[in-house]
Amino acid sequence: MDKTLGDKIPEFNKKTGANGNVGLSGASFSLGDHRTKFETFIIILVAVIIIGGSELLIYAFNVPQYVLPRPSQIATALVTEFPNLWPHLLITLKELFIGFAIGASIGFLLAAVITQFPFVEKVVTPYILLLVTTPMLALVPLLILRFGFGSEPRIIAVALASGPMVMINSATGFRRVDLAKIALARSFGASTFQIFTKIRIPMAMPMIIVGLMVGSIFGLLTTIGAEMVGGAEGLGNRLTYYSALIRMPQFFAIILILAILGISIYVFFFWLGKKWASWEA
Template structure:
């Protein structure tokens, strides 16, 4: 939604862009201890860290997709009397869908990495905690089993978004 707004209203991009840049360049794992201090040791700090890591990736790719729409198609639609909302739903959104899916894929993978890191920093459970526990106890078979599980999750995320893209954005070569 934010990507659609900033591509339609340039002044909104001038307001939002510095914050997005700040989120993209800040290592989210550095913020996890601060989030834990503020929100406690539950799921909340991890969810916030994942959202802060994944959200900007999705937004940047979606905005790129909205900007890459062929202006000739928009001009043609306007010449036939299409409203801004019709142009968005019939032209901009479908043409931006491949980039949105790429953003979701990248965001999901960044989210997975951030979730694991957040569990390593401040979690009492989860795969990140298991990595820390097994490495500190030098239990390498269990450690590599967790690494294999995490790698499999990353691959499944990629395959899921590949299949969704193949189904919903098959026109994009």
């Protein structure tokens, strides 16, 4: 049976897992959980064709290594350079993690509070939009002047880039008030705090997770960009370093690491979404 239709038909006697595993299969999460073996095979086949094909083409047309390295050269560089890249990866992760944690918690709390006060929300929202739309990378040179070449300016930039993203999405979630559900909780004597924890947060959860996902990807972009702007550490810094030396296999090896990092973040939040927000299929 067609999968998308399968989600919409209530199947009363269908044997599902303990939680009824109908995944987040909406537009925001396209990493489907029910992939047939055939589809998996095709995806792998495409990857093999792209990697193998580029290897052959680059070899056949004799493209110099400094223009485009062959996949095999990138793989070799990844293995041989990894011990040198490892400390930089850790620094990048640290900056991303701390910056995102600060930004996301402030963004979440701000969203939770201001959506309770329509007037405050109206006043604050334009400024948050300003923060969302302005590339926070532009502030990095300024932050470096103030905080030096260490991790601090980058952490601040990451927090500034991810926080508003989390905030704006969470606020959208918190604004989706279902008065009937709040009335239901109140009719059973719920306190304002209980309504917040038992009704408002679960209800906003799908949007909060989308916010966390987008925010963390924005954070990753900003971390790498900020490292490219100044300082002497982090994967972003290594990118500028290797490109200056025209060591393209190493350069592409870092890009590969960053791609894996980005995908891991996505998969993590996808998993979180399935765990906490799968009710909104």
